[in-house]
Amino acid sequence: MRVYLGIDGGGTKTDAAAVDSEGSTLARFGGGPSNPHSATFDLALDELNKVIHGLVSSLPQKDVRLEGICLGMSGIDTLEERSLVKKAVSRILAEWPGDHPVAVASEGQISLMAALGQEFGVQIIAGTGSICCVFAPGGSYWRTGGWGHHLGDEGSGYSIGLRALKSVMRSYDGAEPPTRMTDIILKGYGFAQITDLKGYIYQPSRGKADIAAFAKVALEAARDGDECAIRIVTEEAGALADTAAALLKRRPVPPGNRVVLTGSVFGHSPLFTRTLCGKLQAIFQELVFVEGASAAPPSVGAALLARKWFGGLG
Structure with a gap:
């Protein structure tokens, strides 16, 4: 065989x-x-x-x-x-x-092959980090984003998670309205009060993945209708759509016009996916979106x- x-x-x-x-x-x-x-x-x-x-x-x-x-x-x-x-x-x-x-x-080529049966196309990744890529049939490759959590990663789990953390603390201070994200964090992490979050986050062992894990808090609260979480999710989706649009304006979409969406943020948030796809299709009507999770x-x-x-x- x-x-x-x-x-x-x-x-x-x-x-x-x-x-x-x-x-x-x-x-x-x-x-x-x-x-x-x-x-x-x-x-x-x-x-x-x-x-x-x-x-x-x-x-x-x-x-x-x-x-x-x-x-x-x-x-x-x-x-x-x-x-x-x-x-x-x-x-x-x-x-x-x-x-x-x-x-x-490349990781993009094998993901595209898995999703499309070809190694060329457009890929937008929103996981712990984020990046947008175009792979041409001849093997050429271009990207926007992918600059890491200090320089970019808009629409990523890290960016969404960090904004969720900041929002619950601003809510505690009274600078923002109450948010369901506070209750989700208290229950999920077993804190007696939300101020315990500071001691948890600033432990030396905490890294990028620990911050990104709080994206699930924002995604869950957004599904429940929390206005603060909805704002975070839609704004981050819009920012990633802008990053992708910047690439697609410079580079032609490969044959088939298909865009593969991969990463945990797409998998956990229909709102994020709808927002990003809607913003891109308003500019590039020919795009066809494929969910990599399937x-x-x-x-x-x-x-x-x-x-x-x-x-x-x-």
């Missing part, structure tokens, strides 16, 4: 998938982080080794021929890094029959890319 492998490697986890020559998913396998900037390059390669062996071992048939692998990995940016990854993965695959070609794609996992997209590139499909 001819098998193609795909890897979605990140700073917190690694997901791997295998597909057959027809594109059907055969197996999935997960592991720890494989972003070399989250640990070391050697540790990242060790994790890839474990995940690839685990994936191949979990295949329903053992008589397989590995025809290629595609890796979409965060933190792998330079040509030198890509070359090191390719060589290391080639050594890992050498123990199995097959030609073992190795490709390194698509196959990016690891499957990576495996399908390996099948496309190494299986003679294009």
